[in-house]
Amino acid sequence: MSEVARFSRRVLLGTGLAVAMAAGFGGAVLAADPVKLGVSIPAATHGFTGGIVWWANEAKKELEKAHPNLKITVKTASNAPEQANQLQDLVTVTKIDSLVIFPFESAALTQPVVQAKKKNVYVTVVDRGLTDPNAQDAYIAGDNTAFGRIPAEYIAKKYNGKANVVALRGIPTTLDNERWDAFTAVMSKHPDIKILDAKYANWNRDDAFKVTQDFLTRFKDIDVIWAADDDMAIGVLKAIDQAKRTDVKEVFGGAGSKVMVKTILDGSNPLIQADVSYSPKFIYDAIKLTAEARLKGEKLPATHIIPSSLITKENAKEFYFPDSPY
Amino acid sequence: MPSAPTPVPDAPVPEARNGGAAPAKGAGRSAAGRFDPHRFGPVIGLILLLVVGTALNPDFATWDNLMNVLTRTAFIGIISIGMCFVIISGGIDLSVGSMAALIAGAMILAMNALQPLLASPVAVVGLGMLFALLLGGGFGLAHGLLITRGRIEPFIVTLGTLGIFRAVLTWLADGGAITLDGDLSDAYGPVYYGSLLGVPVPVWIFLLVALAGALLLNRTAFGRYVQAIGSNEQVARFAAVEVDRVKVLTYGLLGVCVGIATLLYVPRLGSASPTTGILWELEAIAAVIVGGTSFKGGEGRVAGTVVGAVLLSVISNILNLTSIISVYLNAAVQGCVIIAVAFLQRRRP
Numbered sequence: 302m303s304e305v306a307r308f309s310r311r312v313l314l315g316t317g318l319a320v321a322m323a324a325g326f327g328g329a330v331l332a333a334d335p336v337k338l339g340v341s342i343p344a345a346t347h348g349f350t351g352g353i354v355w356w357a358n359e360a361k362k363e364l365e366k367a368h369p370n371l372k373i374t375v376k377t378a379s380n381a382p383e384q385a386n387q388l389q390d391l392v393t394v395t396k397i398d399s400l401v402i403f404p405f406e407s408a409a410l411t412q413p414v415v416q417a418k419k420k421n422v423y424v425t426v427v428d429r430g431l432t433d434p435n436a437q438d439a440y441i442a443g444d445n446t447a448f449g450r451i452p453a454e455y456i457a458k459k460y461n462g463k464a465n466v467v468a469l470r471g472i473p474t475t476l477d478n479e480r481w482d483a484f485t486a487v488m489s490k491h492p493d494i495k496i497l498d499a500k501y502a503n504w505n506r507d508d509a510f511k512v513t514q515d516f517l518t519r520f521k522d523i524d525v526i527w528a529a530d531d532d533m534a535i536g537v538l539k540a541i542d543q544a545k546r547t548d549v550k551e552v553f554g555g556a557g558s559k560v561m562v563k564t565i566l567d568g569s570n571p572l573i574q575a576d577v578s579y580s581p582k583f584i585y586d587a588i589k590l591t592a593e594a595r596l597k598g599e600k601l602p603a604t605h606i607i608p609s610s611l612i613t614k615e616n617a618k619e620f621y622f623p624d625s626p627y
Numbered sequence: 628m629p630s631a632p633t634p635v636p637d638a639p640v641p642e643a644r645n646g647g648a649a650p651a652k653g654a655g656r657s658a659a660g661r662f663d664p665h666r667f668g669p670v671i672g673l674i675l676l677l678v679v680g681t682a683l684n685p686d687f688a689t690w691d692n693l694m695n696v697l698t699r700t701a702f703i704g705i706i707s708i709g710m711c712f713v714i715i716s717g718g719i720d721l722s723v724g725s726m727a728a729l730i731a732g733a734m735i736l737a738m739n740a741l742q743p744l745l746a747s748p749v750a751v752v753g754l755g756m757l758f759a760l761l762l763g764g765g766f767g768l769a770h771g772l773l774i775t776r777g778r779i780e781p782f783i784v785t786l787g788t789l790g791i792f793r794a795v796l797t798w799l800a801d802g803g804a805i806t807l808d809g810d811l812s813d814a815y816g817p818v819y820y821g822s823l824l825g826v827p828v829p830v831w832i833f834l835l836v837a838l839a840g841a842l843l844l845n846r847t848a849f850g851r852y853v854q855a856i857g858s859n860e861q862v863a864r865f866a867a868v869e870v871d872r873v874k875v876l877t878y879g880l881l882g883v884c885v886g887i888a889t890l891l892y893v894p895r896l897g898s899a900s901p902t903t904g905i906l907w908e909l910e911a912i913a914a915v916i917v918g919g920t921s922f923k924g925g926e927g928r929v930a931g932t933v934v935g936a937v938l939l940s941v942i943s944n945i946l947n948l949t950s951i952i953s954v955y956l957n958a959a960v961q962g963c964v965i966i967a968v969a970f971l972q973r974r975r976p
Contacts, residue, residue: 344797346901351802473955498950501957505902510895511699515947518692519684532804532900539896543820544691560806626803 335370336595339397339422340588341388343405344377347504348532348558352581352627353403360588371592381409388413392420399423399595401588408432425591425601427584429476439601441587443579445476447609449483449529451577452553455611456525459551462491464524467516468499469509469533480529480555497523502533509536517544525551531558531576538572555579557612557620558627566617576612578620581627583607668972669918669934672964676941684948694827696944697937698819701829702727702888703907704936707914708840709884711932712877713781714915715844717857717924718774720878722785723885724907725792726766730889731899732796732805734759739808748814755815759893760886766792767882771875789908797901804900812897819894829891833933836887841929853877857924914939917965919972931972938968 340361345351354377361373374395378384384405391397400422404410411431418424418436426437434440456464468484471477481499488494497520502508509528516523517540526541526549528534534554541549549572554561557578564573586607594601612620680687706723713720738755745751766788773784799805807815821828844850852873855863864870893899918935920927942961946952952960 345802346797348803348900351797351800351901354802470954500947500954503902505905506896506898506900507903511943512947514695514699515692515944518686518689518695519948532902535896535898626801 335372336368336399336592337395337397338371338373338399338401338588338592338595339388339391339395340373340375340401340584341384341391342375342377342403342584343384344379346379348627349504349556349581352558352625353584355626356582356585357588360585360592364589364592368592368596371596373588373592378405381405384410385413388417392417392422397422399425399591401425401427401584401591403427403584404429404431411436423591423595425587427587439591439603439605441583441590441601441605441607443583444606444609445479445579446483448555448577448579449480449485450487451609451611452527452529452555452575453484453487455575456527456551456553457487457491457494460494460524463493465495465497465520465522466525466527467497467520467523468527469502469512469529469537470499471501471504471530471533473501484527484529502536504530504532506532506536509533510540511536513537513540514544517541517546521548523549525549525553528552528554530554531556531561534561534573538570541572553577556627559622559625562612562617562621563623565612565614566621568614574613576620578610578612580620581625582622666919666972668970669931669938669968672917672968672971673934673938673941676938676945676964680941680945680948683945683951687945687948690825692944692948694822694830696940697830697833698827700936700940701833702892703910703914703939704833704933705836705884705888705891706881706907706911707918707932707936708836708929709881710911711840711915711918711920711927711929712844712853713881714912714920714922715857715924715927716853716874716877717860718781718874718877719912720770720785720881721782721908722766722770722789722792723881723911724904725789725796726763726882726885726904727889727892727907728899728901728903728905729792729796730759730762730766730886731893731903732799733762734889734893735805735807735897735899736799738811742808742811748810751811752815752818755893756890759890760883763882763884763886763889764879765882767879767885768875770882771878774878775871775874793901796899796903800900802901804898807893807897812894815894815897817894819891832887832891836884837929837933844927844929849873849876854925854927857921857926859925910939911936913965917968917972935968938964 340357342353342357343350345354357375361375365371365373376387378387407429411433414424415436424437425439428442430440431437500512502512526537528537531554534552537552551574552572555577557576557580561576564570734755737758738751741751770784773779774781818828823831852868855868856870914936915932916922918931942964946957
């Protein structure tokens with residue numbers, strides 16, 4: 302209840318401020334001021350974070366070209382303490398006035414972000430929310446619930462509520478739990494869909510290969526494998542190939558990597574029919590939204606969820622970015 | 628070791644070891660006649676696991692599952708055999724997982740680049756495999772030189788290269804994945820997926836490497852020098868063993884083993900990414916130690932290492948084939964088994 306109250310108060314306050322800004326006092330003055338935007342993201346250690354780094358640099362290139370009075374500094378960190386140090390450097394050395402941060406961990410990065418905000422830095426948090434939402438001005442994220450819900454609905458509909466499903470999970474995290482809970486919530490409404498088992502394969506191709514090999518040994522009749530990640534789907538496909546199994550009708554990945562989207566677009570693998578988008582492009586959107594709002598002296602809405610959508614042959618073109626590494 | 632001036636006699640060197648498990652080779656030979664439960668600890672552990680696995684899921688004991696497990700053990704197993712030599716000599720190599728990832732990435736890039744120049748995909752794959760072996764050997768020799776000539780602790784050298792190898796791969800891959808071209812993938816596939824007399828190719832190669840390793844360790848002067856250095860480096864030096872040279876060679880040998888493992892790994896998925904080979908170093912070290920090699924060096928067994936590597940992958944195989952234990956506890960089960968087996972094969976003080 303109080304959560305809701307606080308939320309709506311914040312929205313009201315935010316809207317009020319935005320209206321006030323737009324109404325003109327200060328808006329015009331701020332627009333002429335240069336904006337120094339810091340971007341703090343995880344280093345490229347997985348296909349997905351590789352995509353994050355690439356899209357952040359794309360945003361820097363495009364936006365700095367379009368707005369000469371905008372300076373963007375991109376920093377990558379390989380763990381939470383390193384990210385906290387970089388954040389300090391961004392504030393004290395680079396003297397940023399706006400920040401877009403994709404935190405490694407919610408809890409560990411909350412205090413460092415609060416410190417930055419105290420120095421009047423405008424903070425946009427991406428993907429993982431901070432434990433204290435007051436530390437952020439805006440929150441932009443992908444939709445993890447839809448990441449689990451969409452494949453479940455798709456499978457339930459396509460197989461008329463009757464199928465044997467095995468699933469892979471990522472790394473034990475809240476993010477993975479949200480996806481898994483959304484997936485099982487939909488499936489629980491379809492009593493004839495059996496989830497035979499689910500095991501962690503760490504968002505890793507090799508682990509996915511091994512787990513799938515063992516699933517194929519254990520279960521003789523599988524209709525669908527929910528790989529829950531496009532990297533893992535690659536390992537799953539290889540294992541099915543090797544076992545020469547024909548009972549598996551479909552493999553559903555997740556995130557919309559360019560390899561999978563291309564496969565759907567070309568129809569080159571009958572096992573890959575659809576995917577759900579969870580593109581690292583949201584860091585690009587977050588930087589662009591923040592930079593443009595700051596240049597105009599405006600505020601962003603407190604929460605902005607970038608929807609995940611079902612990718613099929615019909616719309617795959619919109620999700621295909623051949624230059625991105627992911 | 629072809630050009631060693633004087634052969635080192637078997638007995639004196641292990642005896643000179645200060646403290647620890649003194650009679651390395653001598654005891655092994657005299658005990659060969661009677662049954663030593665400590666020596667067979669890993670084998671007993673493995674047999675128990677096989678029984679448990681079969682009881683929990685009848686599919687466990689099928690030929691296909693057995694071959695799946697042995698095939699996926701091949702990478703870690705081959706690396707463990709190289710690691711066995713390094714650990715026996717008193718060294719360590721933490722970089723093998725990153726090294727495998729970098730070799731895989733570099734090898735794929737090299738093959739993709741060669742493809743337009745050569746008509747035959749088989750020739751490209753052959754050159755790629757040669758490149759992987761050379762790269763592995765080169766990295767290993769570089770480790771050895773930094774450790775001996777540079778006089779840096781092996782832990783630090785290989786911790787450094789652990790970071791360097793993986794970072795370079797991530798940079799080469801632009802954070803994404805490096806993928807082998809389609810035609811090459813087809814030509815290369817049989818190296819992982821093919822089989823000979825019903826046994827997959829990687830299992831044959833694993834077997835060959837294990838036999839060669841056992842021969843090298845137990846039947847050559849080089850093997851005796853490695854054990855002598857691990858037992859007591861000073862004494863080995865006095866006995867005119869070219870300590871530095873032997874050490875450099877053990878790291879080179881491990882590098883070549885990583886190269887072999889990688890050239891079997893690449894055709895499996897046809898790609899390398901920043902998650903390739905993560906934590907392989909710990910698995911390889913665990914296989915060596917579980918297999919009865921002393922972490923302090925001086926003595927060790929190739930056969931035990933092979934059993935250790937198989938044992939580790941059997942545990943995760945059994946966990947995947949059953950759901951009696953919460954998936955959150957998988958790592959705990961593995962931990963318990965590792966400790967239990969180590970207990971079975973512990974040495975007397």
